[in-house]
Amino acid sequence: MTEKKFNPKKLKKLNNPERLKDIPPEYIQSRINLANPKVLVEIGAGTAFFSKAFQEMYTGSVIYACDLSQIMLDWIEENITPENPDVIPVKTEESALPLDDGLADLVFTINLHHELEDHLAVLKEANRLLKPGGTFFVADWLKKEMDEGPPQNIRFLSSEAADQLTQAGFEKVRAYDDGMPKHFLVVGKKPK
Numbered sequence: 001m002t003e004k005k006f007n008p009k010k011l012k013k014l015n016n017p018e019r020l021k022d023i024p025p026e027y028i029q030s031r032i033n034l035a036n037p038k039v040l041v042e043i044g045a046g047t048a049f050f051s052k053a054f055q056e057m058y059t060g061s062v063i064y065a066c067d068l069s070q071i072m073l074d075w076i077e078e079n080i081t082p083e084n085p086d087v088i089p090v091k092t093e094e095s096a097l098p099l100d101d102g103l104a105d106l107v108f109t110i111n112l113h114h115e116l117e118d119h120l121a122v123l124k125e126a127n128r129l130l131k132p133g134g135t136f137f138v139a140d141w142l143k144k145e146m147d148e149g150p151p152q153n154i155r156f157l158s159s160e161a162a163d164q165l166t167q168a169g170f171e172k173v174r175a176y177d178d179g180m181p182k183h184f185l186v187v188g189k190k191p192k
Contacts, residue, residue: 014047023110023139025053027179032135032187037061037105041129043097043122044068044112048076051087054108064104066090066097095121102131111183113140113161114154123168130190136170137187139180146182158184 037058042051045065055063065076065087076089090098095118107126116122126136143155158175161184165173170188177184 014049019049020053022182023050023180025050025057028137028139028185029057031174031176031179031185032106032137034106034135037135039104039106040064041066041097041099041104041107041126043092043107043109043126044115045076045089046072048080048087048089050108050110051076052080052084054106055084055087062086062088064088064090064097064099066092066099068092068094094118095125097125097129099129101128104129104134105131106135106137108137108139110139111141111149113138113156114150119164120168123164123170127169127190132190133192134190135187136165136190137185138165139183139185142177142182142184149182158186161186162188 038061040054040061040063042063043066045051045067048065051063051065055061063086067073070091073089073091080087081089092098094116107129130136138161141149141155143152143157145152158177162173162175165186165188171191173186173188175184175186179185
């Protein structure tokens with residue numbers, strides 16, 4: 001376990017309802033302005049806490065909750081999927097997801113960007129998964145001193161994440177630093 005990767009033994013921390021105040025799905029929806037996506041993919045879903053929130057917000061959607069950790073995937077299978085069968089756990093490598101090209105309307109990461117070993121490879125994989133015109137967003141910790149979250153030295157500025165999205169082939173990239181108290185949001189579109 002590197003200093004960058006979340007320790008699966010702390011998975012209960014991921015289910016804290018306060019996280020929905022720190023990273024409100026409604027705020028993100030207001031910035032991505034996406035009407036009725038049918039297929040969503042969360043890369044680094046952990047316990048599918050946010051996967052479930054977005055799947056419920058977009059009624060009738062299916063979400064692939066992707067993670068490296070079998071511990072996390074087993075937890076999703078036991079605790080989320082029985083009541084939310086449209087939240088589907090998927091075992092992945094960091095930058096290789098066993099899903100079809102052009103599958104998704106929305107792909108996203110939340111509090112994952114600072115953990116990645118090869119940002120560009122993961123962003124290109126996200127781009128591959130999207131339908132033409134599909135949306136990708138990354139929400140991660142602001143690069144400033146605070147009492148929680150990862151060490152400041154492994155965090156990114158939103159402008160750095162935005163540049164990475166552009167390098168990965170996304171267009172209409174926008175960065176928001178002011179809508180959430182502890183996190184930034186960067187949004188991009190796959191070209192049509």
